[in-house]
Amino acid sequence: MRYLAFHKPYGVMCRFSDPHGRPTLKELVDVPRVYPLGRLDLDSEGLLLLSDDARFQNWLLRPGSHWKTYRAQVERIPGPAELKRLETGVELDGRLTLPAKACLLEGFEPPGRSVPIRYRKNVPTAWIELSLTEGRNRQVRRMTAAVGHPTLRLIRVRVGKIELGDLSPGQWRDFTPAELRWAQF
Numbered sequence: 001m002r003y004l005a006f007h008k009p010y011g012v013m014c015r016f017s018d019p020h021g022r023p024t025l026k027e028l029v030d031v032p033r034v035y036p037l038g039r040l041d042l043d044s045e046g047l048l049l050l051s052d053d054a055r056f057q058n059w060l061l062r063p064g065s066h067w068k069t070y071r072a073q074v075e076r077i078p079g080p081a082e083l084k085r086l087e088t089g090v091e092l093d094g095r096l097t098l099p100a101k102a103c104l105l106e107g108f109e110p111p112g113r114s115v116p117i118r119y120r121k122n123v124p125t126a127w128i129e130l131s132l133t134e135g136r137n138r139q140v141r142r143m144t145a146a147v148g149h150p151t152l153r154l155i156r157v158r159v160g161k162i163e164l165g166d167l168s169p170g171q172w173r174d175f176t177p178a179e180l181r182w183a184q185f
Helices: 054-060 080-088 139-146 177-183
Strands: 003-008 035-037 045-051 068-075 101-105 125-132 151-159 172-174
Touching: 003 177, 035 054, 045 054, 068 139, 080 101, 080 125, 080 139, 125 139, 125 151, 139 151
Parallel strands: 045 151
Antiparallel strands: 003 045, 003 172, 035 045, 068 125, 068 151, 101 125
């Protein structure tokens, strides 16, 4: 079995082919028979796990099995009330999100990106860290928008025990021995 941690760049599809000709994993991951475990949107960045282990994939995609941590650059600076709402649950599609962890980040410097984020001179931005145990469609973006702080940039930095660490966009690595033990639960 093969287990990879990959830093998905902005603008890359989480698949190995695309009928519309957009950049895919095929150009960046030259390991045969591995598949993405989960997804990141075209405009999201960060940690993507790949493997050929179907049992691990089934466990990994089950809500509540592990935490996924994201760093989101949002419009304006969220206060304690907005962070608390993110933690206790936001209604999406008629259902509350599961409890989460949310905090403001100080001094976070993300890697550069080929496409700059939207800049508005009179609207400050802030970075927050949000950890979830579920993965609804565009959940982080929808949650931050629901509390009045739309996401401008989104980077996943952790899935369970696997961290993005110092991988540069487009780079991948095999799991460490400790990460393999976690993946083989």
